[in-house]
Amino acid sequence: MAGPRPSVVEVRDLHVDFATDRGPVHAVRGIDLDLAVGQVHALVGESGSGKSVTGLTIMGLTRGPRTTVRGAIRYGGRDLVQADESWMRSLRGRELAMVFQDPMTSLNPMHPVGRQIAETLQVNAGRSRRVARADAVELLDRVGIREPAKAAARYPHEFSGGMRQRVVIAIALACEPAVLVADEPTTALDVTVQAQVLDLMVGLARASDTAVLLVTHDLGVVARYAEQVSVMRSGQILERGPAQAVLGDPQHDYTRALLAAIPRLHGPRRRRLSPVATPG
Amino acid sequence: MVTARLPGTVADAHSTATAAPDPAPAPVWRPDDEPSGWRSWAGRVVHHPVVLRLAQVPVVAFVVTIIVFLVAHLLPGDPVTQLTANVNGITPEEVAQLTSQLGLDAGLADQLRSYLVGLLHGQMGISFYSGASVSSMLADALPATVELAVAAVLLAGLLGIVTGIVAARTQGTWVDHLIRGGATIGFSVPWFVVALVAILVFGVWLGWLPILGRLPTSLTYEPTTGFVLVDAVLQGRPDLIGPWLEHLALPALTLAVTSAGFITRVTRTAFLDAQAQQWVRTARMKGLTESAISVKHVLRNASVPILTIVGLMFGGLLGGAVVTEAVFSYPGVGSLLVEAVTRRDYFVLQGSALVIALMFTGVNALVDLSVLAVDPRLRRG
Ligand SMILES: Nc1ncnc2c1ncn2[C@@H]1O[C@H](COP(=O)(O)OP(=O)(O)OP(=O)(O)O)[C@@H](O)[C@H]1O
Ligand SMILES: [Mg+2]
Numbered sequence: 001m002a003g004p005r006p007s008v009v010e011v012r013d014l015h016v017d018f019a020t021d022r023g024p025v026h027a028v029r030g031i032d033l034d035l036a037v038g039q040v041h042a043l044v045g046e047s048g049s050g051k052s053v054t055g056l057t058i059m060g061l062t063r064g065p066r067t068t069v070r071g072a073i074r075y076g077g078r079d080l081v082q083a084d085e086s087w088m089r090s091l092r093g094r095e096l097a098m099v100f101q102d103p104m105t106s107l108n109p110m111h112p113v114g115r116q117i118a119e120t121l122q123v124n125a126g127r128s129r130r131v132a133r134a135d136a137v138e139l140l141d142r143v144g145i146r147e148p149a150k151a152a153a154r155y156p157h158e159f160s161g162g163m164r165q166r167v168v169i170a171i172a173l174a175c176e177p178a179v180l181v182a183d184e185p186t187t188a189l190d191v192t193v194q195a196q197v198l199d200l201m202v203g204l205a206r207a208s209d210t211a212v213l214l215v216t217h218d219l220g221v222v223a224r225y226a227e228q229v230s231v232m233r234s235g236q237i238l239e240r241g242p243a244q245a246v247l248g249d250p251q252h253d254y255t256r257a258l259l260a261a262i263p264r265l266h267g268p269r270r271r272r273l274s275p276v277a278t279p280g
Numbered sequence: 281m282v283t284a285r286l287p288g289t290v291a292d293a294h295s296t297a298t299a300a301p302d303p304a305p306a307p308v309w310r311p312d313d314e315p316s317g318w319r320s321w322a323g324r325v326v327h328h329p330v331v332l333r334l335a336q337v338p339v340v341a342f343v344v345t346i347i348v349f350l351v352a353h354l355l356p357g358d359p360v361t362q363l364t365a366n367v368n369g370i371t372p373e374e375v376a377q378l379t380s381q382l383g384l385d386a387g388l389a390d391q392l393r394s395y396l397v398g399l400l401h402g403q404m405g406i407s408f409y410s411g412a413s414v415s416s417m418l419a420d421a422l423p424a425t426v427e428l429a430v431a432a433v434l435l436a437g438l439l440g441i442v443t444g445i446v447a448a449r450t451q452g453t454w455v456d457h458l459i460r461g462g463a464t465i466g467f468s469v470p471w472f473v474v475a476l477v478a479i480l481v482f483g484v485w486l487g488w489l490p491i492l493g494r495l496p497t498s499l500t501y502e503p504t505t506g507f508v509l510v511d512a513v514l515q516g517r518p519d520l521i522g523p524w525l526e527h528l529a530l531p532a533l534t535l536a537v538t539s540a541g542f543i544t545r546v547t548r549t550a551f552l553d554a555q556a557q558q559w560v561r562t563a564r565m566k567g568l569t570e571s572a573i574s575v576k577h578v579l580r581n582a583s584v585p586i587l588t589i590v591g592l593m594f595g596g597l598l599g600g601a602v603v604t605e606a607v608f609s610y611p612g613v614g615s616l617l618v619e620a621v622t623r624r625d626y627f628v629l630q631g632s633a634l635v636i637a638l639m640f641t642g643v644n645a646l647v648d649l650s651v652l653a654v655d656p657r658l659r660r661g
Binding site: 059061089090091092093094097098100102105106107108109110111112116119120123124155157168171172 | 557558559561562563564565566567568569572576577580581654655656657
């Protein structure tokens with residue numbers, strides 16, 4: 001699956017500033033980023049380095065009276081930085097999708113999960129309510145939720161964190177977007193389910209040729225899933241390149257420090273987490 | 281479409297998922313967690329939040345009955361003095377005879393006992409003045425009060441919720457400030473000031489609206505259900521509706537204006553709280569418009585505090601209705617109660633207080649139940 005593939009998103013010299021009561025925050029300071037069809041581009045870096053802001057800005061979700069965005073985000077022959085809000089809205093859910101860090105709070109507690117998946121199909125794929133509900137059940141099945149027809153009628157609080165994140169993944173991938181931003185999608189999950197959820201998400205994304213921007217702290221995750229990696233610090237990208245190259249021979253001290261913080265990386269990486277034994 | 285393009289990794293993903301479920305499943309109810317048999321079934325029914333909530337209504341009614349009985353009888357002054365106030369040269373013997381006729385010579389405990397026994401048989405006593413049975417007086421007055429309270433709650437709810445949402449959606453702008461200022465004034469001005477101003481302006485100066493009663497005396501009206509709107513339909517009397525609404529307008533508006541401000545504030549806060557939640561971002565991620573997010577997602581989440589406050593308001597409104605009815609000579613339970621208090625008409629007083637208390641607890645139970653219906657997280661008690 002490696003090899004050069006066309007870019008779907010080209011970020012060029014992107015700056016994001018927030019005006020706050022305590023003065024301006026320069027969260028992103030001139031970064032370039034390319035997301036290729038069907039590939040995973042990992043974005044790593046310490047806390048506060050601007051990873052989430054980068055992802056949210058690609059989605060058009062940092063816009064607001066206190067935000068200034070400069071530079072370009074080229075997608076589908078247009079610049080998303082300049083695109084008006086209604087255009088961005090028409091892309092979101094359909095062509096651009098996102099999975100957030102905390103699955104405990106990213107679903108509406110008042111609506112059954114099936115309805116929350118169906119909603120995106122109704123809005124973005126023009127499905128009737130009935131068809132969308134049926135497709136939602138099928139999507140639940142796809143993301144590995146057992147008894148999907150029953151599960152569709154349940155509410156978020158009836159699911160564990162891992163299962164909720166599967167629901168969010170179903171919402172994000174329902175319309176087979178061209179771009180998926182996954183902002184630390186498994187950080188809030190129990191370690192034993194992190195690998196399953198990532199396997200699922202990346203597998204589904206690759207199957208639909210979705211370009212993935214995978215924000216993570218975990219260089220083990222980079223080694224396992226990403227083709228490309230960019231290392232970010234204080235709003236800038238310090239080092240970039242094919243994941244194998246960057247992890248194998250880091251050029252920057254900061255990257256080396258990040259690598260050193262994860263000793264297990266140098267052991268055999270392609271281990272599978274042994275499943276917790278459950279009969280049936 | 282989804283089906284066609286995803287199959288590659290699906291089987292893989294699915295098998296990992298089914299092989300290893302998450303280690304920390306949420307506390308979901310499973311049939312085999314529960315002991316079987318009718319005992320456990322009965323236990324579940326008894327402990328079901330709906331049943332628990334409804335069971336409180338008769339308890340409250342009982343306690344209210346006792347308290348009102350005691351308060352009525354321990355108030356200084358008694359019915360006999362009131363009845364004979366304008367009669368000259370009444371002898372102590374006649375007073376004693378009247379007292380025993382009214383059943384007031386028995387001990388307090390005996391009177392309470394016979395009142396409670398009567399209640400159990402559906403008898404609420406009679407008025408010392410008119411001799412009419414309290415239940416028939418209440419049957420006439422209750423529909424009027426329900427009409428007033430419902431009209432006031434609908435008006436207050438509509439006004440409060442709409443302005444609250446507008447304030448939240450325009451947070452920080454002059455619109456928001458204007459609405460919040462208006463709301464504060466609304467709930468800090470005493471209702472009787474509003475009532476008097478309304479009477480003066482709309483009733484006296486402008487002469488737009490009637491200020492007394494429920495229907496003009498020129499209209500003949502034979503109640504079937506006692507609810508004018510229902511009767512207008514049942515009896516084919518559309519001519520009743522206009523005058524009825526005109527008479528309802530001032531008392532209902534008076535009550536609504538004084539309660540809407542509070543609903544505005546609660547709605548605004550609840551709406552802003554809900555809007556700050558993470559799942560709103562998920563809804564944006566789906567490409568929903570801001571108004572769709574407000575209506576379908578945020579409002580639903582904000583509705584629990586809003587419903588609760590509207591319910592509480594209803595209780596407050598009943599209290600307000602008691603005096604508002606008196607001010608507007610509106611023939612409801614409140615007017616009955618006020619008159620009965622001044623005359624020490626014990627049975628009427630007790631009956632109307634009991635009905636008001638029952639409405640209050642009944643509405644609160646309804647609100648709690650609708651909160652259960654709205655919020656799935658609360659359903660399993
Ligand atoms: N809406 C905002 N207003 C003001 N400042 C913000 C806003 N969002 C983010 N920031 C600031 O921008 C910087 C980058 O934040 P960001 O969330 O992108 O970091 P991150 O790399 O995702 O960190 P983490 O790993 O902790 O998630 C931080 O200093 C943060 O405080
Ligand atoms: Mg982040």
